[in-house]
Amino acid sequence: MKAVRAIDKLTDTTSLEEQYQLATYKKMPVVAERGEGVWLYAGDGERYLDLYGGHAVCGTGHCHPHVVKAVREQTEKLLFYSNLVYSETRARAAERLVSVAPDLLSKAFFCNSGTEANENAMRMARFATGRENIITFAGGFHGRTADAISATFLGKYREIGKPNVPGHLKAEFGDIDSVAALADDSVAAIMLEPIQSMAGVKMAEPSFYRALRELCDERGIVLIYDEVQTGVGRTGDWFFAGSEASDGVVPDIVTLAKALGSGIPVGACLVTEAIASHIKENDLGTTFGGGMVAMAAVTATLEAIEGDRMLENVREVESYLRERLKEIEQVVNVHGRGFLLGLEFTDGAKTVHEGLLAQRIITGTSSDPKVLRLLPPLCLQRDQVDMMVDALRKMFA
Numbered sequence: 001m002k003a004v005r006a007i008d009k010l011t012d013t014t015s016l017e018e019q020y021q022l023a024t025y026k027k028m029p030v031v032a033e034r035g036e037g038v039w040l041y042a043g044d045g046e047r048y049l050d051l052y053g054g055h056a057v058c059g060t061g062h063c064h065p066h067v068v069k070a071v072r073e074q075t076e077k078l079l080f081y082s083n084l085v086y087s088e089t090r091a092r093a094a095e096r097l098v099s100v101a102p103d104l105l106s107k108a109f110f111c112n113s114g115t116e117a118n119e120n121a122m123r124m125a126r127f128a129t130g131r132e133n134i135i136t137f138a139g140g141f142h143g144r145t146a147d148a149i150s151a152t153f154l155g156k157y158r159e160i161g162k163p164n165v166p167g168h169l170k171a172e173f174g175d176i177d178s179v180a181a182l183a184d185d186s187v188a189a190i191m192l193e194p195i196q197s198m199a200g201v202k203m204a205e206p207s208f209y210r211a212l213r214e215l216c217d218e219r220g221i222v223l224i225y226d227e228v229q230t231g232v233g234r235t236g237d238w239f240f241a242g243s244e245a246s247d248g249v250v251p252d253i254v255t256l257a258k259a260l261g262s263g264i265p266v267g268a269c270l271v272t273e274a275i276a277s278h279i280k281e282n283d284l285g286t287t288f289g290g291g292m293v294a295m296a297a298v299t300a301t302l303e304a305i306e307g308d309r310m311l312e313n314v315r316e317v318e319s320y321l322r323e324r325l326k327e328i329e330q331v332v333n334v335h336g337r338g339f340l341l342g343l344e345f346t347d348g349a350k351t352v353h354e355g356l357l358a359q360r361i362i363t364g365t366s367s368d369p370k371v372l373r374l375l376p377p378l379c380l381q382r383d384q385v386d387m388m389v390d391a392l393r394k395m396f397a
């Protein structure tokens, strides 16, 4: 047996990860040790303001006490049993999730990640229509498993995912004519990130979502919102689906993951009765989906967002942030909604990302070299916005 070395120094963590993990992620020079709210504490004692929320996952903030308590209590009762038995924890999570969703979305399917939620959503659309093709958009990101990566017309992802699943068609985001031209009777679904995050936080006019809904209704196509990033409160609404920004449009399926379990891996599809009516026993399934620890985390996450009035906080702090950013002349535009924001700079966002990191503030880049992404926990406060603005000012001085 190979000897396992004790980690006794900070530098060991970096070198051990590099030695034993595949070098597939570009990492920041931070060794994460613990977190609290918007703060991430590193092994060297430094504290970071986390405006990236662990990749949009830590919506309730790091280690929200209500979520931690619920998860801890569940781990002491039952770690796991599959969907072959009923569970009150699972029943409550499904009920709670459906209760915060737009009325038409009345049933949940639980899985483990965003890509898996999208795979299942596309499969359900194919069941429901008896058709195969899927329209997605240039700039959209939907995950890295075979069907989801084939639906991802962003950068090199389809290339990485070769051979691609056939039947994926590309339309232009915000351009309804480009969608209508492809939407014939071979098309099962139109799937979109309602705000394209990785592409640089791109949003369409509300009329675009309305036009998509009408097109889908007219041609018998299933509309899927990939709300893996926009869902669970990030935009200041529970979901983009049904919101004002969506012109009230509710899709037939919403996919979720990231913030849904506050860091405990969980994904979900929310579907209408009409979609549900096409799903038969054994059509979908996954061993870990709906596991008790994840389900306890889902319920507690939704309760924490509601209990701490985080949706209201997102809307209020977003307007404050937008106001304060007007003071920074290098920020030429602020894209997005709520706490999914893209700050467009006159020059490279990567330099800004690095400059902020040097001042212990974590942000995200995007595939648009001018756009810096902010995906902070939904509990971010005004004084923390001030810290970021001061750091930007200092950097540009």
Ligand SMILES: Cc1ncc(COP(=O)(O)O)c(C=O)c1O
Binding pocket: 113, 114, 115, 116, 118, 141, 142, 143, 144, 193, 197, 226, 227, 228, 229, 257, 258
């Ligand atoms: C919009 C969107 N969809 C799907 C995914 C894939 O989610 P996961 O990484 O959980 O598979 C992501 C991940 O970043 C995403 O941002």
